Amino acid sequence: MRPLLILSLLALSACAENAGWNPNYSAINNGSDYAKYLQQREAALHGRGAVPAAIPVQLPVKAPTAAEIAGTPGTTVVAPAVVVQPGQRVVAQPVPDLARYANHERQLPGQAVYQRPGGSAARAAQLCGAFGSADAAQRTFILAGGPVIDPRGLDPDGDGFVCGWDPRPYRRSGL
Numbered sequence: 001m002r003p004l005l006i007l008s009l010l011a012l013s014a015c016a017e018n019a020g021w022n023p024n025y026s027a028i029n030n031g032s033d034y035a036k037y038l039q040q041r042e043a044a045l046h047g048r049g050a051v052p053a054a055i056p057v058q059l060p061v062k063a064p065t066a067a068e069i070a071g072t073p074g075t076t077v078v079a080p081a082v083v084v085q086p087g088q089r090v091v092a093q094p095v096p097d098l099a100r101y102a103n104h105e106r107q108l109p110g111q112a113v114y115q116r117p118g119g120s121a122a123r124a125a126q127l128c129g130a131f132g133s134a135d136a137a138q139r140t141f142i143l144a145g146g147p148v149i150d151p152r153g154l155d156p157d158g159d160g161f162v163c164g165w166d167p168r169p170y171r172r173s174g175l
Helices: 003-015 033-045 066-070 098-104 123-127 133-141 166-175
Strands: none
Touching: 098 133, 098 166
């Protein structure tokens, strides 16, 4: 009987809240932004509230630098429009800088640099029709892991440029 009692107490103590070094995880009611997020999430899971829009990040390592906040003078980056359905969560992603990408990738369009086994130019052309512009397609390609990987099959020739996007105007502009 006694071993059963000890075993049950150990099992209950294993269920206790983590009180480790990270203050975000120390308790649900500690008043931090993360604790508030956890409470909102639990309420949403039980149908008693709205789904939280974002998970708060409080680590200084993740904070943007002053240069990232200020941006580069003279350049404008336009993010593609995002259609959000009710109840859908949106995760913000950085918009790739196409001028930086163009200057980093020194090959010309059509010059294969990356291996793309089994790619189809016809399929890539069909997929490209879903984008409003070549710039939007190139940004999506970069966000999906391009040019190293091509999970959507947008770059069958392996040059690192998709849907007719040409890096040469960005290289000439010196941006």
